[in-house]
Each structure stands twice: as structure tokens, then as C-alpha cells.
Amino acid sequence: MTHAIGSRRWAIADGYIPSSSASDDPALVSHESACVLNTGDTPAKVEITLFFSREPAGPFRFTVAARRTVHLRFNDLDDPEPVPRDTPYASLIEADTPVVVQQTRLDSRQPSHALLSTIAYCQD
Amino acid sequence: MTHAIGSRRWAIADGYIPSSSASDDPALVSHESACVLNTGDTPAKVEITLFFSREPAGPFRFTVAARRTVHLRFNDLDDPEPVPRDTPYASLIEADTPVVVQQTRLDSRQPSHALLSTIAYCQD
Amino acid sequence: MTHAIGSRRWAIADGYIPSSSASDDPALVSHESACVLNTGDTPAKVEITLFFSREPAGPFRFTVAARRTVHLRFNDLDDPEPVPRDTPYASLIEADTPVVVQQTRLDSRQPSHALLSTIAYCQD
Amino acid sequence: MTHAIGSRRWAIADGYIPSSSASDDPALVSHESACVLNTGDTPAKVEITLFFSREPAGPFRFTVAARRTVHLRFNDLDDPEPVPRDTPYASLIEADTPVVVQQTRLDSRQPSHALLSTIAYCQD
Numbered sequence: 001m002t003h004a005i006g007s008r009r010w011a012i013a014d015g016y017i018p019s020s021s022a023s024d025d026p027a028l029v030s031h032e033s034a035c036v037l038n039t040g041d042t043p044a045k046v047e048i049t050l051f052f053s054r055e056p057a058g059p060f061r062f063t064v065a066a067r068r069t070v071h072l073r074f075n076d077l078d079d080p081e082p083v084p085r086d087t088p089y090a091s092l093i094e095a096d097t098p099v100v101v102q103q104t105r106l107d108s109r110q111p112s113h114a115l116l117s118t119i120a121y122c123q124d
Numbered sequence: 125m126t127h128a129i130g131s132r133r134w135a136i137a138d139g140y141i142p143s144s145s146a147s148d149d150p151a152l153v154s155h156e157s158a159c160v161l162n163t164g165d166t167p168a169k170v171e172i173t174l175f176f177s178r179e180p181a182g183p184f185r186f187t188v189a190a191r192r193t194v195h196l197r198f199n200d201l202d203d204p205e206p207v208p209r210d211t212p213y214a215s216l217i218e219a220d221t222p223v224v225v226q227q228t229r230l231d232s233r234q235p236s237h238a239l240l241s242t243i244a245y246c247q248d
Numbered sequence: 249m250t251h252a253i254g255s256r257r258w259a260i261a262d263g264y265i266p267s268s269s270a271s272d273d274p275a276l277v278s279h280e281s282a283c284v285l286n287t288g289d290t291p292a293k294v295e296i297t298l299f300f301s302r303e304p305a306g307p308f309r310f311t312v313a314a315r316r317t318v319h320l321r322f323n324d325l326d327d328p329e330p331v332p333r334d335t336p337y338a339s340l341i342e343a344d345t346p347v348v349v350q351q352t353r354l355d356s357r358q359p360s361h362a363l364l365s366t367i368a369y370c371q372d
Numbered sequence: 373m374t375h376a377i378g379s380r381r382w383a384i385a386d387g388y389i390p391s392s393s394a395s396d397d398p399a400l401v402s403h404e405s406a407c408v409l410n411t412g413d414t415p416a417k418v419e420i421t422l423f424f425s426r427e428p429a430g431p432f433r434f435t436v437a438a439r440r441t442v443h444l445r446f447n448d449l450d451d452p453e454p455v456p457r458d459t460p461y462a463s464l465i466e467a468d469t470p471v472v473v474q475q476t477r478l479d480s481r482q483p484s485h486a487l488l489s490t491i492a493y494c495q496d
Contacts, residue, residue: 005383005464005495011129013193013226014159014241018151027390027458028481035386037423037462051161051193069385069423069462086151090161090193090224092129100462100493102385105239109152112236112360112484115477117386119493121224121243123129135253137317137350138283138365142275175285175317210275214285214317214348216253229363233276236360236484245348245367247253259377261441261474262407262489266399299409299441334399338409338441338472340377353487357400360484369472369491371377 004040006098007122012091014103015050017075019085021108030108034093034120035071037100038064044095050083051090057081064099093120128164130222131246136215138227139174141199143209145232154232158217158244159195161224162188168219172196174207175214181205188223217244252288254346255370260339262351263298265323267333269356278356282341282368283319285348286312292343296320298331299338305329312347341368376412378470379494384463386475387422389447391457393480402480406465406492407443409472410436416467422455423462429453436471465492 018030038044043066047059060077064070074083074091083089093101101120106113142154162168167190171183184201188194198207198215207213217225225244230237266278286292291314295307308325312318322331322339331337341349349368354361390402410416415438419431432449436442446455446463455461465473473492478485 005381006493007495009129011161011163011224013161013224013243014157014195014228015193016195033386035460035462037383037385037464039383039421039423039464049163051163051191053192053194056191067423067428068425069387069460070425071386071388071460088159088193088195090159092161092163100383100385102490102493103241104386104488105241106486107237107239110236110360112358112482113479113486114230114237114239114362115479115486115488116228116239116241117475117477117488118226118242118366118490119385121130121226121246122493133253135285135287135348137285137348137367138281138319138352139317140319173287175287175315177316177318180315212283212317212319214283216285216287227365229365231361231363234360234484236482238354238361238363238486240352240363240365242350242366242490245254245350245370257377259409259411259472261409261472261491262405262443262476263441264443297411299411299439301440301442304439336407336441336443338407340409340411351489353489355485355487358484362478362485362487364476364487364489366474366490369378369474369494371379 004098006100007124008095010093010101010120010122012103012120015089017085018107018109022111028108031073031075032105033071033073035102036064037069040097041066044097044099046095049092128222130224131248132219134217134225134244134246136227136244139213141209142231142233146235152232156198156229157195159226160188161193164221165190168221168223170219173216252346254348255372256343258341258349258368258370260351260368263337265333266355266357270359276356280322280353281319283350284312285317288345289314292345292347294343297340376470378472379496380467382465382473382492382494384475384492387461389457390479390481394483400480404446404477405443407474408436409441412469413438416469416471418467421464
């Protein structure tokens with residue numbers, strides 16, 4: 001690997017976690033993920049800030065080890081606070097080394113769930 | 125925050141609001157959103173122009189406060205005119221300060237709704 | 249409008265039109281679209297080339313008038329040849345003036361249809 | 373064609389192949405694809421590296437002939453090893469000539485399948 005692929009600043013404008021799920025299978029509960037890939041040879045320290053129609057929340061901190069991926073569920077964030085359900089939000093993801101970020105939502109409010117995904121927006 | 129992330133000009137080429145919905149739950153009515161994130165320290169004044177197979181419509185104006193996100197439903201636009209249903213359109217989103225724009229559609233014409241989403245196209 | 253937004257060369261790598269549909273409502277038949285937005289003041293002459301596991305097909309030609317959008321269904325292409333169903337393909341979209349391209353697929357092989365969408369890849 | 377469109381390095385951060393499918397129709401089995409378009413006049417030699425929460429796997433090698441597209445199912449990879457199901461992963465796709473990469477997932481764990489797709493992230 002010549003150099004890590006990616007960017008240090010990413011944004012996701014459409015965040016939303018439905019509060020209900022037709023299934024209680026953990027894999028099929030309504031959830032939203034920020035999938036972070038670190039192809040580099042050093043760990044990536046990541047901070048997420050959440051934006052709402054009120055004051056932002058965070059930073060939420062985690063680390064993606066060298067040459068690893070973390071698929072972080074926003075549902076699981078709780079420090080410094082949980083992510084409210086049924087509430088529009090957005091997120092800014094900042095890392096100290098280049099990473100790639102993709103957002104995915106699984107919405108299982110109906111029996112056959114729906115999916116959406118997009119590579120996030122980046123700008124160093 | 126060192127500087128706001130984003131761009132001042134965004135485009136969404138595939139706009140379409142189905143006129144029917146299998147549910148009358150407001151959260152599950154067929155709709156399309158432009159989710160706008162303003163990470164900056166000043167309000168973003170936003171103008172949307174809609175394109176069709178006929179003359180464009182707009183501008184539709186709204187503001188995203190500093191360090192806030194607005195998930196705007198195209199369904200709710202009515203000034204200067206409403207967005208026609210079952211009609212292909214596209215949109216140009218222009219702001220006076222950098223923002224990030226993501227489009228999402230919830231299509232509930234069938235009982236289990238479908239979702240699509242993409243970060244919009246930007247070019248300053 | 250100071251200048252048209254977009255690029256003259258776009259690519260969509262995942263093309264696929266399912267041959268079956270659970271509905272015969274034209275709006276819900278399985279289809280794939282290239283949505284093209286021309287925000288400029290001159291018409292955009294567009295050429296699409298299709299790629300397969302065999303020789304390419306095309307060019308397919310159409311025009312997007314100034315300040316208009318065309319949501320082109322690949323299903324409807326027939327000159328110089330139709331797009332085969334159930335067959336992986338990809339497309340290159342070239343215009344003589346900047347446009348924005350977004351791909352959307354509606355897959356209604358099952359009773360509740362699925363959607364996918366992404367802004368295409370561009371490079372002038 | 374003046375020059376091939378695309379980039380030599382691409383990344384997909386959200387990889388996931390569900391192990392179950394409501395249908396055993398090969399077209400509707402849960403799967404994930406990397407769709408690679410080579411618009412150029414020379415073959416593209418492609419290498420994929422997979423990232424997990426453990427050591428990476430690969431490289432997986434294949435070729436996309438000149439002016440062809442390959443829609444590669446991650447499900448079918450088996451050399452040097454298969455892709456585990458129900459396991460978050462990410463991928464780095466490197467080619468020796470410019471290509472365009474788009475990811476698509478068909479998730480048929482429920483009777484009406486869901487789709488997601490995005491142009492991958494690129495950086496030369």
C-alpha cells in the first residue's frame with residue numbers, strides 16, 4: 001500500500017433512526033450506520049459531531065485500527081448522549097488520518113425492510 | 125470548527141413525489157427530502173430552483189441556522205407554488221455559505237415502502 | 249444563473265433492467281432511468297454508449313433543452329437497438345455542455361418494489 | 373473515445389452479504405456486487421483487498437476487457453478465500469488503468485427484497 005485512501009472530514013446530511021421495527025432480530029432492527037474504512041498503517045482516531053434543529057451533540061469518539069473497518073451503528077452511541085429516535089439529524093465525521101465513510105440505513109418499520117446508502121461527502 | 129464543510133451549489137437530477145401512499149402516517153407518506161447541513165457559524169440562506177419539462181419554478185427560500193440541519197420536504201413547498209406530484213423534476217440548491225446536501229425519497233405506493241438516497245452533486 | 253452546473257462526461261457502472269414486474273402500472277414496471285439536468289441557457293446534446301460483456305452499443309442520442317430536465321428510461325431506448333433485459337450493462341453519458349446525471353432503478357420483481365439511486369460518476 | 377473515464381483506486385466502506393434469502397432464484401439470492409466499467413482501449417487488471425475487524429484478505433484478481441463491464445459478485449470470490457456472510461467488511465479496488473466502480477447490494481432476507489447502491493469513492 002503506497003498511501004491510505006480517503007479524507008479527514010466527512011459529512012452525512014440525512015440522519016434518521018426510526019423508533020419502530022417489524023422484527024426484533026438485532027440484524028433487522030431499524031438502524032443507521034457510518035461505515036469507516038482505514039486502509040492506512042496507523043490507527044484513525046475518529047470524532048463524530050451530530051447536528052439537529054437544536055444545539056449539536058458530541059463529540060462521539062472511537063478508533064479504527066490500521067487496515068481495519070468499523071461499521072458503527074448510530075443506535076449504539078451513548079457517550080456523551082444517545083441519538084434520539086424519529087428525529088432528523090446530520091453528522092460530521094472527522095479523523096486524524098485519511099478514512100473512507102459510507103452511510104447506510106436499514107428501515108424495518110414495515111415487514112419488508114428498505115435500505116439506503118451513499119458514500120458520504122468529503123472535503124479536507 | 126476551523127471552517128464549514130461543503131459547497132454553495134448543489135444539484136439533484138432525479139426528483140419525483142408519488143401521489144399515493146399505502147399509509148396515512150405522516151412519517152410514511154410518500155415524500156422526498158433535501159437534507160441540508162450547515163456546520164458553519166453563520167446562517168445559510170438557501171434558494172431552490174425546480175426544473176421540469178416546462179419552465180423552472182422558484183426560487184423557494186429558507187434558512188438553515190448556524191450549526192443546524194434542516195430536512196426539507198419538497199412536499200411542503202408552496203411558495204411560490206407547490207411541487208406537482210407524479211411529475212419528474214430536478215433541483216438546484218444554492219446557498220450563500222457552504223452546506224452539505226443529501227437527497228432522500230420514501231416511496232410508499234406499496235405497503236412496504238422503498239427508500240433511495242444519495243449525496244447530491246456539488247460544484248462551486 | 250451565472251453558469252451551468254455539471255460536467256460533460258458521466259458514467260454509471262451498474263445497469264440492469266429486470267424483465268419481470270409484479271405490476272403492469274407503467275409507473276411501477278421495473279425500469280432504470282438516467283435523469284439529466286441541464287441548468288444552462290443552451291440545449292444539451294447527449295449521447296449514451298452502453299457497455300456489456302460484448303461489444304458496446306450506441307450512441308443513443310437525445311437533447312435536453314435549456315433549463316429543463318429529462319428523466320430518460322433506458323427501457324425506452326430502441327435506436328440503434330433496445331437494451332436487453334436481465335443483462336448487466338454500464339453506460340457512458342456524454343454531453344456538449346455541462347449537465348448533471350443521476351441514476352435510479354425501480355425493481356418491481358416483488359410486490360413491494362425496491363429502489364436504488366446514485367449521482368453518477370463524472371470527469372471532464 | 374478520447375480517453376478512458378475513471379480512476380485507478382476505489383473504496384467501498386459498507387460491505388455486507390446476508391446469509392439468508394427468501395428466494396432461491398439465483399438472481400434474487402442476497403448478494404453484493406462491485407460493478408466495474410472499463411471504457412478504455414486496454415484491459416484493466418483489477419485487484420480487490422477486503423478489510424474486516426481482523427486482518428485483510430486478498431488480493432482477489434480479475435480482468436475487465438477493453439470497452440467492457442464486469443458486475444462482480446462478492447459472493448462468488450473464493451481465491452484466496454471466500455467472503456464470510458453476515459460479517460461487516462469493506463473493500464479497496466485497484467486497477468492498472470482508469471475504471472469506474474459502483475456498489476450494489478440486493479438484500480432478500482425478507483420476501484420483498486431491498487436494494488442499495490452508490491458510486492464508490494475514488495482517489496488516484
